Amino acid sequence: MRAVNGILRKRLVLVLFVLGTVFLALIGRLAYIQLIQSPWLTKKAEDLWRRDIPVESKRGTILDRNGEVLAYNGSAPTVVAIPAQIKDKPATAEKLAKVLGVQTEDILSKISKRTSIVYVTPGGRKIEEQKAKEVRALKLPGIYVTEEGKRYYPFESLAAHILGFSGIDNQGLTGLEQWYDERLRGKKGSISFMANVTGQRISGEDDTYTPPENGQNLKLTIDKEISTFLRREIENVVATTNPDGVMGIVADPKTGEILAMENYPTFKPGNYKDYPQEVFNRNLAIWKTFEPGSTFKIVTLAAALEENKINLKDRFYDPGYYEVAGRKIRCWKAGGHGSETFLEVVENSCNPGFMLMGQRLGKEKLFSYIYKFGFGQKTGIDMPGEGKGIMFKLNRVGPLELATTSFGQGVSVTPIQQVMAVSAIANGGLLMEPHVAKEWIEPETGKVIERIEPKEKQRVVSEVTAKTVRETLESVVARGTGKNAFREGYRIAGKTGTAQVAAPGGGYKQGHYIVSFIGMAPADDPKLVAYIAVDNPKAGLVFGGVIAAPVVGNVLADSLHYLNVPARKNGISREYKYGDIRPVEVPQLAGLSIEEAQKVMIQSAAHLRVETVGQGKYVVAQAPAAGTKVPPGSAIRIFLSEQPAP
Structure with a gap:
């Protein structure tokens, strides 16, 4: 009996111990929840209740x-x-x-x-x-x-x-x-x-x-005024030639900053739903790829000069074609240019002369320069939708592909690639990365948080070669195919381009051309590079020198005047031939009343158009400046005010 009682007591003690332990655990758990987990649980509850x-x-x-x-x-x-x-x-x-x-x-x-x-x-x-x-x-x-x-x-x-x-x-x-x-x-x-x-x-x-x-x-980096100049010129081209598309870019060649970039067709961002998706989704200036035509000859010229394959004073005979791999590739001019220096080859945009440069360079050397100038790869501009173009694979480049590439046919590039390549010529031989973001600013304080600095990629040619190319391209504008871009005192250097458009099934679309011009100014120390390409213009003579060159000339002249870049007096003089349209001098209008300005314009007989900006009785400023020589029919903008200029 005593043994049984002992066992019962032990069991009772054990039960009491277990119950006490459980009770203590529950108290501990309750304390943990109330004291430790309370904030967390409260937050959980609030999260469930919160709207x-x-x-x-x-x-x-x-x-x-x-x-x-x-x-x-x-x-x-x-x-x-x-x-x-x-x-x-x-x-x-x-x-x-x-x-x-x-x-x-x-x-x-x-x-x-x-x-x-x-x-x-x-x-x-x-x-x-x-x-x-x-x-x-x-x-x-x-x-x-x-x-x-x-x-x-x-x-x-x-x-x-x-x-x-x-x-x-x-x-x-x-x-x-x-x-x-x-x-x-x-x-x-x-x-x-x-x-x-x-x-x-x-x-x-x-x-x-x-x-x-x-x-x-x-x-x-965008400048609203320069963008306005470019937009105006694009609208004029659209009105006069009814193209399928237009692409334009203005850049600072020393920094890679994009100052203006405009396209046609365009849209209004505030009403984007009113436009087709392909219009607002495609920034043609960085997205569209096409054969560049003769603007690409700048790369061939720079490579040939850098490698000492030509001397601009040496002579070349152009019979109107160049025979490659049993095929005659014709010059754009029927019958050819005859005997000419290599400087005149560039002035005349002579295809056979550039094919000879390509042949002297060889495919490895020519294509190494093409890639160094940034073609065949994205430029890295800070915008979505950039294309990279199409290059021949080196193992597929034969004599025919080498010849056509040397004058800009068979390869595919974007407008922004061309602008940056020519910027390398403009700035002394350095390929820069383009960008449109300049500064990030804290909205409350106006403090600059981050400043985007210019980014140099690599040197592509020497400063001597770049200078020689600039001088040669200035001669193209003064004496060659780019004459319509010439503006007195601005020393514009550049190159025309007229390229056929490839057909989807091979070959080229009949009668479909992209005409272009790329220029820089002033040639001795370029502040700007400007490019314009017009896709399938349907009026007038379809040549880059006729349609695109005047656009770039106007944009560069207006932009340099706006930037207060002084005129140059030591540039190459414009060469006029029979039938060329001679420029007229802009009269002094600033400082006059509107009635006096009207009389001056009538008396000048300069055949210039006047566009007014603002309202008032007095002309307080004008663009271009008085004394500037411009083509007949050019627009002169006068800025009006109710008060005369001080």
């Missing part, structure tokens, strides 16, 4: 290099709904639809969704302030008006393909808006409130406002 109304961040402003605003955000009211808080959904939908001007059924389907929060669409996003006031005045349970950013582009289509646009959800979709979306967008904020499982507000709980982090401001 957030998003508050969009302000998208960063995009500025040109001089601080001119190209894209900015304005505040726009947006209607959101908490479906669980709406007691009478049909009545709510009817009242909202009446204010927003949409169908009641569309609103009802939105606010009937089983979701915590929903935008009231269609019609309720980024609305006018008057409609927002009317919505607030309805005081509908579960209906709120928050703020979203609406993007504005004050200069409409100017630099449209560079800027791109952002969508209704504040996300960048094309152009720089897409490329730099994360930095421009910033981070969303919110208005938070507590609600129970059915979505009803929990009384006694205050709303919490988390402010958004606004996006950073972006200053570009």
Whole structure:
């Protein structure tokens, strides 16, 4: 009996010990939950109860290099709904639809969704302030008006393909808006409130406002004024030649900064939905690839000079063709140019002379320079959608491919590649990386956060060779095929291009050409490189020297005048032949009244057009400046004011 009692006592002690241990564990667990896990559990509960109304961040402003605003955000009211808080959904939908001007059924389907929060669409996003006031005045349970950013582009289509646009959800979709979306967008904020499982507000709980982090401001290398000059010239080309497309670029050759980039067809970023997708999705100036034609001869010339394969004073005889691998490849001029120096080969854009240069270089050497100049690879410009072109594989280059490549046929390049290659000639032989972002700026303080510095890739030719090429190209403009780009005092150097367009099945499209011109100025110390390509012009003589050269001449002259680059008096004189159109001198108009300016223009008999900027009785400035020589029919812009110039 005593043994049994002992066993029972031991079992009882054991049970009590186990129960005590469990009890202590429960107390410990309760203490852990109450004291240690309480903040975490409270946060978890609050996360379940919390409902957030998003508050969009302000998208960063995009500025040109001089601080001119190209894209900015304005505040726009947006209607959101908490479906669980709406007691009478049909009545709510009817009242909202009446204010927003949409169908009641569309609103009802939105606010009937089983979701915590929903935008009231269609019609309720980024609305006018008057409609927002009317919505607030309805005081509908579960209906709120928050703020979203609406993007504005004050200069409409100017630099449209560079800027791109952002969508209704504040996300960048094309152009720089897409490329730099994360930095421009910033981070969303919110208005938070507590609600129970059915979505009803929990009384006694205050709303919490988390402010958004606004996006950073972006200053570009783009110059609005130079972009305006380029845009104007493109519009003139479109009006006179009805082309399929036009691409234009202006760059600073020393830094790789893009000062202007315009295309046709174009679009207005603020109304991008009104345009076909292929228009706003394709920045032709960096995307389109095509055979460059004679502008590519600059590379062949530079390589031949660098490798001492030619002397510009040596002579060459052009019978009108060059025989390669049993085939006669003809010069653009029927009957050829006859006996000429290699300088005249370049002035005349003589294909046989360039084929000889290519033959002397050999395929390995020529193609090594082509790649050093940046062709066959992306330039690295900070924009989406860049193409890289098409080059012959070296093991597939025979005598015929070598010959055609030497004058720009058979290979495919982009406009931006050509601009950077010629910039290397302009700056003394250095290939630069192009860029359009210049500075990142903190929006609240205006402090520069990051500055994008010029990036040198490699040296492609010596300074001596680059200088010789510039002098040769200045001669092309003064005496050769580029005469229509000549502007007195600006020392423009450049090269024309007229290229057939390849057909999808092989060969070339009949009658379809891309005409182009690439130029730099002043030739002794280039500040700018400008390129224009016109795809399939349908009026006039279809040659780069006729259609594209005057465009580049106008853009360079206006831009250099705008940049206050002094005129040069030591350039190569323009050579005039029978039938050439001689330039006329721009009269002095600045400082006159509008009536006096009209009399001067009539008396000058210069056959110039006048475009007015602004309003007023007095001419306070003019472009081009007085004394500048321009082709007859050129436009002279006069800037008007109510007060005379001081």
